[in-house]
Amino acid sequence: MVEFDRLRPKNGKQKSKKKIYAVLIGIVPIVLLLLAGGYFLLFLPAQKVYLSSQVTIQHLKAAKQAFDTQNFEMLSEEIRASQDSLDQTKRDYQYFQFLHSIPWIKTYFQDGEHLLNAGNHGLIGAQILAEGIKPFSDILGFEKTQAEEMMTAEEKLAYIVGIMPQIVTSVNGAQQELKIVKDELSIISPDRYPDKMFGYELKSNIQSAKDLVDRVDKIVNDLLPFLDILPKALGQPDPKNYLILFQNDKELRPTGGFITAYALTTFEKGRFKVTKSEDIYNIDYDQSYLSVPEPIKQYLVPVFYMRDTNFSPDFKKSMDDFAVYYEKSNLPGIDGIIALDTEFVRSFLEVLGPMYLAKYDETFEASNVVYELELYAEKILSGTTRKDLLGELMMTMIEKVFETKKEQWKSLINQGIREAQEKHVLFYMKDLQMQSLVEKFNFAGRIVEFEGDYLHISDANLGGLKSDMYVERKADLKTSVSEDGTITNELTITYTNTGSYDGWLNAPTRDYVRIYVPQGSKLISSEGGLRTVGVFEDLGKTVFDNFTQTYPVGLGKPNSQVIKFVYEVPFKLKKSGLLAQKEYKLLIQKQAGLIGPEYNIDFNGEIRNLKLETDQELSFKITP
Known part of the structure; x- marks a missing residue:
């Protein structure tokens, strides 16, 4: 009896083990089935999406290489191949439509759809644009036929003028596709994504793609009026x-x-x-x-x-x-x-x-x-x-x-x-x-309106022969901001005649100088010049004017003269509060005819040095 009792637990353990084995035997096939299902239902389709997207990427790289090597025919072919492979990627991606029913995945799946749609319309637009710019391809440096190689610039210009309506139609078509791209990308929020995923810069790249499309859209918008008016400007239909x-x-x-x-x-x-x-x-x-x-x-x-x-x-x-x-x-x-x-x-x-x-x-x-x-x-x-x-x-x-x-x-x-x-x-x-x-395009030499600080220095040589061949100019602008936000500018201009007197090119230089600043600016003081500073309004600006006189080297008279203006601008800088400004803007407009005069800008201790080759808009960050 005792021996029987000892054996009962042992038999119970054996039965438990049999039950566990039975459960495991039942679960393993299910797990294997799930794994197999996941492999065939998720992994393989995902792999197909990945592989087809890689094909698209390779064609896009080839298109870029064709552009870099100036092979227009290959560029068109690779754009078409990119479209075909992207279409395959879209078909493969649609396999995952069931993800629409999963709330926390649905948004990301839809972002993928918007991204693929944007890519598709972008490629359509690129193909339309490629066909549209084909007449310009030789100007852009692409390979052309031997007949076109022999054309002069005048002959090519006449040819382009004749087909310009066709080009404008193509660019308009590309612009419509670009609008769809912008609409698709506008739905995707970069903030939904982490900065990095698997070592890939995710968030910043999404934002960069959106910014790139915005820049391209601006370029196309600027280009269309030019293309539209070019035939008229070049004598089509009337001289x-x-x-x-x-x-x-x-x-x-x-x-x-x-x-x-x-x-x-x-x-x-x-x-x-x-x-x-x-x-x-x-x-x-x-x-x-x-x-x-x-x-x-x-x-x-x-x-x-x-x-x-x-x-x-x-x-x-x-x-x-x-x-x-x-x-x-x-x-x-x-x-x-x-x-x-x-x-x-x-x-x-x-x-x-x-x-x-x-x-x-x-x-x-x-x-x-x-x-x-x-x-x-x-x-x-x-x-x-x-x-x-x-x-x-x-x-x-x-x-x-x-x-x-x-x-x-x-x-x-x-x-x-x-x-x-x-x-x-x-x-x-x-x-x-x-x-x-x-x-x-700022090709008209206009004095422009500007929201912020402004400076244009206008010089006129009155009776100094061709002495500007030797005169060097330097402008130093120092801006200080008081506690109440009052902005004071101190402008110092130095004129130096570096050449010797010859009587037919270089001679004493009498220069009439006008300083254009924001309208309503108040002159505080001035130094240098040949007379009292004049103050008046012109072209929507306040103007300070005076004369300077410099002499060639060797005449025993100053070959350099300094003239200074201290003035307050008509607005104050808001450093704090709800309307606090984050940056201070200054536009300097260059005088036509000058070659890179030197400008040194000091805004509250932050210094910028530049050769003014073009109009320059400068921004300075404001710290509270």
């Missing part, structure tokens, strides 16, 4: 006549330099020709139709001649005045004015190479053109023909630009844009739509 003015920046004036020569040009269906070029004095009949500015009356001539009408620092205002005189001449009507300076000529000779003028048996190069032009104008030639050479050079250079072959087009376009940005070429158009467009 357009433009007056090209040459401004000598070595005798600096507010819009770039003294007006010395002109050329009349015509565009007809994209084809260009120069009809006339000569000295400005040949059409400046010493007649005065407008009131003479006091500085000109005081130091130059008692009346206002055509050659002096570019006296406003706002190019449009100056050309409005010039047009009054031009319309009284015997020359044909014009649709716009394009003003160039010596730096524009020099920089284009760097691209075009030496220019030979048979009439003068002289070769002009980038290294000597400025000096040679002055030498001919002041020493070799005389009378009304002394500056005709400049007109001849302008005409020859313009014709050579339009005769260039493909290899130089990209360099010429880039150089032209750079010179416009740096204000060595300015545009004035009578057509309001065209004028609005050049103003939008």
Whole structure:
């Protein structure tokens, strides 16, 4: 009996073990089934999505490489291949539709759908745009046919003008696709995602993608008006006549330099020709139709001649005045004015190479053109023909630009844009739509409105020959903010004549300087200059004006002069409270014709040093 009792627990354990084994035997197949189901239902589909997305990525990389290596046909093929592989990825992704029913996963699944849709419409837009820009492909540097290789810039321009409506249609189509991309991406919130996942920068890359699309959208929006108006500007369907003015920046004036020569040009269906070029004095009949500015009356001539009408620092205002005189001449009507300076000529000779003028048996190069032009104008030639050479050079250079072959087009376009940005070429158009467009790109030399601090220094050489060839300029602006937010600017300008006196280029320089600051600014004090500072309003700004005088080296008189203005701006800086400002903004507008004058900006101890090649908007962070 005892032995029987001892055996009972043992039998109980055996039964328990049998039950456990039975359960395990029942569970294992279920687990294996679940694992198999997960493998076939989740892992394999997920792997398919991953692999097809990798194919898309590889095609996109190949498309980028095609762009980098300038292979247009391969670029189009890879965009199409990217579309096909992305379509496969979308089909594979739809397998996971059941995730819509899981609340905490649903949003992320939908983000994936929006991302794929955005990619799809982005590729559609890229394909439309690629087809649209195909006529520009050689200008952009892509491979073209041998026939197109032999086309001149003028021939290509005429071709582009003819097909521009087709290009605009393509860009419009791409813009519509881009709008869908923006809409799809706008639904995805980067804040839903961690900064990193599996070592991948997730949150920042999502935001970067959205920012990139915004930038591309802006570029397309800016490009469309330009493409739309380009045929009209280039004489399609009606011819357009433009007056090209040459401004000598070595005798600096507010819009770039003294007006010395002109050329009349015509565009007809994209084809260009120069009809006339000569000295400005040949059409400046010493007649005065407008009131003479006091500085000109005081130091130059008692009346206002055509050659002096570019006296406003706002190019449009100056050309409005010039047009009054031009319309009284015997020359044909014009649709716009394009003003160039010596730096524009020099920089284009760097691209075009030496220019030979048979009439003068002289070769002009980038290294000597400025000096040679002055030498001919002041020493070799005389009378009304002394500056005709400049007109001849302008005409020859313009014709050579339009005769260039493909290899130089990209360099010429880039150089032209750079010179416009740096204000060595300015545009004035009578057509309001065209004028609005050049103003939008800041190619019109306008004095602009600005929400914040503002500075423009305008110099005019009055009777100093070509001394601006040797005069260096430096501006130091120190801004201090008091406890109550009052902003005080101390502007110090230094003019230094670095050359020796020669009597035909360099001479004592009398400079009329105007300082344009925010309207309502109050002058506190000033130092230097030849007279008491004048204060007045012009072009929506407050202006301080004075004269300076510097001398060439070796005359025993100062070759440098410093002039200083201390003034309060008409607004205060809010450092605290609900309306506290986070940054302080300053816009400095460069004077046309100058080459990188030195500016040193000190805002409450934070210092910026720059060569002012273009208009510059500066921002300074404000600490409470």
